Amino acid sequence: MNTNSSxxxxxxxxxxxxxxxxDGVAISMLLASPRIDIKLIVCASGNFWAEDVxxxxxxxxARFKRTDIPVVVxxxxxxxxxxxxxxxxxxxxxxxxxxxxxxxPIPPSTSAHSDGYKELAAAIRDTKALNIFIAGPPSAAVAAxxxxxxxxxxxxxxxxxxxALHVRGNATPKAExxxxxxxxxxxxILGSGLDITLVPLDATDRLxxxxxxIKSLPSDRPGAAYLKEYIATRKVRSKNPLHIWDxxxxxxxxxxxxxxxxxxxxxxxxTRQLDYGKLEFTSxxxxxxxxxxxxxxxxxxxxxxxxxxxx
Numbered sequence: 057m058n059t060n061s062s063x064x065x066x067x068x069x070x071x072x073x074x075x076x077x078x079d080g081v082a083i084s085m086l087l088a089s090p091r092i093d094i095k096l097i098v099c100a101s102g103n104f105w106a107e108d109v110x111x112x113x114x115x116x117x118a119r120f121k122r123t124d125i126p127v128v129v130x131x132x133x134x135x136x137x138x139x140x141x142x143x144x145x146x147x148x149x150x151x152x153x154x155x156x157x158x159x160x161p162i163p164p165s166t167s168a169h170s171d172g173y174k175e176l177a178a179a180i181r182d183t184k185a186l187n188i189f190i191a192g193p194p195s196a197a198v199a200a201x202x203x204x205x206x207x208x209x210x211x212x213x214x215x216x217x218x219x220a221l222h223v224r225g226n227a228t229p230k231a232e233x234x235x236x237x238x239x240x241x242x243x244x245i246l247g248s249g250l251d252i253t254l255v256p257l258d259a260t261d262r263l264x265x266x267x268x269x270i271k272s273l274p275s276d277r278p279g280a281a282y283l284k285e286y287i288a289t290r291k292v293r294s295k296n297p298l299h300i301w302d303x304x305x306x307x308x309x310x311x312x313x314x315x316x317x318x319x320x321x322x323x324x325x326x327t328r329q330l331d332y333g334k335l336e337f338t339s340x341x342x343x344x345x346x347x348x349x350x351x352x353x354x355x356x357x358x359x360x361x362x363x364x365x366x367x
Contacts, residue, residue: 064093072102072192076286078302084279085306085364098130100192103156105133107163119278128172130196177203185212191302193237213251217305219335220257236333243325249344259349263300279365317351
């Protein structure tokens with residue numbers, strides 16, 4: 057992606073952001089970059105129910121004084137809850153590592169506030185070369201693409217975080233959480249033929265900040281302050297507080313040179329019970345190819361993130 061153009065690149069973001077988390081760091085990077093024009097943020101159920109995600113996203117935008125950016129709820133939380141709850145009740149043979157929103161009470165959903173995928177569909181219709189940044193379950197993206205199917209040519213690139221091929225998943229041993237939460241949607245978008253760049257857990261496995269970099273962050277910049285708070289929180293509850301995840305996706309949006317290796321492959325996401333949410337290679341020629349990021353420059357990426365958030 058040529059991010060050196062004088063005209064900012066239009067983006068829609070799909071996120072399941074926590075109050076403090078890697079999604080928030082990723083969004084902060086895009087907010088801090090003059091190269092990116094965020095048209096819409098769609099809140100997805102995943103780490104939290106979508107209604108709660110919207111609260112978290114609006115709080116983040118307030119830090120940047122960017123309350124002008126529309127924030128919508130992608131799909132009713134109840135739609136996910138009914139489907140995934142029934143699966144979890146049957147899940148006896150696979151160990152769960154993380155269940156996200158499923159561990160929390162479902163908030164009341166109203167259809168008037170849960171059709172944000174239609175707003176995304178409208179953005180696709182109205183914005184030439186709209187790029188889509190997916191840092192959560194892709195449910196709303198698939199619904200929007202179906203809604204705006206006559207205008208799919210308006211979609212530019214899709215940058216997506218999800219899946220695990222050769223490393224252990226973070227939801228189950230075989231599945232990464234974004235894909236586990238809605239494997240049908242993940243499978244649908246990976247086979248869509250869109251220009252997709254996918255960053256799986258494999259590509260982020262070695263990515264870390266250093267303590268020195270975190271200490272160097274200025275406290276008077278909203279993105280830098282957010283990252284410092286996030287890392288401080290992780291130090292209390294995580295064995296790997298300096299790990300880089302979703303913010304790696306923003307980094308490669310802003311600097312494609314950070315990608316050290318990338319393969320053009322065809323992928324599918326399993327919906328079988330034992331492999332639910334597992335990312336797999338396929339030889340199905342009817343599925344569109346995907347750019348699979350296999351290695352990111354571990355030395356440069358943390359410096360890129362720190363530089364962007366310190367602006």
